Amino acid sequence: MGFDNPNQHCKFEVPEIIFGRGLLNQVGSCAKRLGGKKVFLVSDEGLLRAGWVDRVMKSLQDAGLDFVLFDQVTSNPKDFEIEAGFNEYVAQGADVIVGLGGGSAMDAAKGIAILGSNGGRIQDYRGIDQIHRPLPPLVLCPTTCGTGSDVSQFAVINDSTEKCKLTIMSRCVAPDISLTDPDTLETLPDEFLGSSAIDALSHAVEAYFSVAASTLTDVNAAQALTLLAKSFSRAVKERRADDLEDLSRASLHAGMAFSNALLGISHALAHPIGGLYDANHGHVNAVLLPEVLRYDFPVVERKLAGFAAALGHNPVGIETKYVEEMALETVDQLLDAGNAPRGLRNLGVREEDLSSLAAKALDDVCLLTSPRQTDQEDLLGILKRSY
Numbered sequence: 001m002g003f004d005n006p007n008q009h010c011k012f013e014v015p016e017i018i019f020g021r022g023l024l025n026q027v028g029s030c031a032k033r034l035g036g037k038k039v040f041l042v043s044d045e046g047l048l049r050a051g052w053v054d055r056v057m058k059s060l061q062d063a064g065l066d067f068v069l070f071d072q073v074t075s076n077p078k079d080f081e082i083e084a085g086f087n088e089y090v091a092q093g094a095d096v097i098v099g100l101g102g103g104s105a106m107d108a109a110k111g112i113a114i115l116g117s118n119g120g121r122i123q124d125y126r127g128i129d130q131i132h133r134p135l136p137p138l139v140l141c142p143t144t145c146g147t148g149s150d151v152s153q154f155a156v157i158n159d160s161t162e163k164c165k166l167t168i169m170s171r172c173v174a175p176d177i178s179l180t181d182p183d184t185l186e187t188l189p190d191e192f193l194g195s196s197a198i199d200a201l202s203h204a205v206e207a208y209f210s211v212a213a214s215t216l217t218d219v220n221a222a223q224a225l226t227l228l229a230k231s232f233s234r235a236v237k238e239r240r241a242d243d244l245e246d247l248s249r250a251s252l253h254a255g256m257a258f259s260n261a262l263l264g265i266s267h268a269l270a271h272p273i274g275g276l277y278d279a280n281h282g283h284v285n286a287v288l289l290p291e292v293l294r295y296d297f298p299v300v301e302r303k304l305a306g307f308a309a310a311l312g313h314n315p316v317g318i319e320t321k322y323v324e325e326m327a328l329e330t331v332d333q334l335l336d337a338g339n340a341p342r343g344l345r346n347l348g349v350r351e352e353d354l355s356s357l358a359a360k361a362l363d364d365v366c367l368l369t370s371p372r373q374t375d376q377e378d379l380l381g382i383l384k385r386s387y
């Protein structure tokens with residue numbers, strides 16, 4: 001793998017994908033099709049208030065399925081929430097899991113599914129391919145526009161004791177069905193619409209430059225970038241249905257790209273920061289992404305023109321340094337469109353923690369596919385420049 005050998009050997013895995021406005025009422029038929037009799041529905045209080053949980057419960061009822069709701073999930077889902085959900089799943093005798101929400105609810109659904117068929121503690125499954133038994137049938141329905149958890153082979157859970165994020169990667173954790181209804185973005189508060197779309201932007205950028213990128217992931221990453229450049233700013237300002245649908249679609253494409261190409265330094269650093277401070281994941285990526293791009297640019301020249309073109313530029317005949325500037329300017333504009341904070345200090349990150357955060361990032365699986373080989377000193381430099 002790598003830029004000198006644009007890989008002709010690649011695997012590209014995605015779940016069954018259902019995408020379209022108004023399709024949330026198909027959750028019941030999806031769960032039934034997977035052989036479920038009793039559904040364990042994982043969501044959160046915000047979605048309950050917004051009415052989307054009721055919509056799904058009606059769909060389950062219409063399909064003749066029994067169900068139980070578990071809504072005790074918070075942002076950056078915690079290990080103890082996963083354990084509580086697993087105990088409830090077992091006590092209720094459920095046999096299919098539906099996750100409805102942002103990355104937190106969907107990753108919690110994945111965590112409960114992992115324990116549901118493998119037992120133990122969620123910490124046991126940290127890293128790559130540590131899950132040995134297939135998960136129960138799983139349907140994931142994103143209601144934000146960035147996480148990509150609905151198609152990805154990742155689950156990220158907070159270890160509340162160690163105050164760090166556990167990144168779990170396995171083919172097993174991709175769901176059976178990913179069902180996106182872009183209408184759910186209508187009730188997403190502005191802050192989360194912006195921050196989740198920025199997460200999608202980070203996924204697309206990092207997947208595009210990943211050493212595990214392939215033509216299959218590139219086309220998805222580029223499509224995500226193009227949709228974000230076209231519609232992000234207007235979607236936040238005007239909230240028109242067509243633009244919101246573009247954001248949902250961008251998230252889906254970015255999710256398919258990063259699930260297969262994996263990520264890079266921005267996410268490797270964002271995970272320990274999110275674990276230590278319980279910070280908004282999209283905002284952490286927003287702060288880091290420009291400096292990570294500057295750090296990566298010297299080794300990704302071969303793909304720079306394609307990157308700039310996906311963002312809406314015509315880089316033909318333009319000197320590399322100016323193409324870099326054009327691309328960075330557009331990324332900056334997109335970060336502004338999402339009202340992203342600037343500077344790690346504005347996310348509550350303490351300067352004295354930067355060294356230990358750089359050290360923790362060295363263990364993150366996302367670093368394996370960074371286009372530029374790095375070390376603790378360079379990671380610390382990126383953190384300092386992003387501070």
Ligand SMILES: [Fe+2]
Nearest residue numbers: 147199267281
């Ligand atoms: Fe992310």
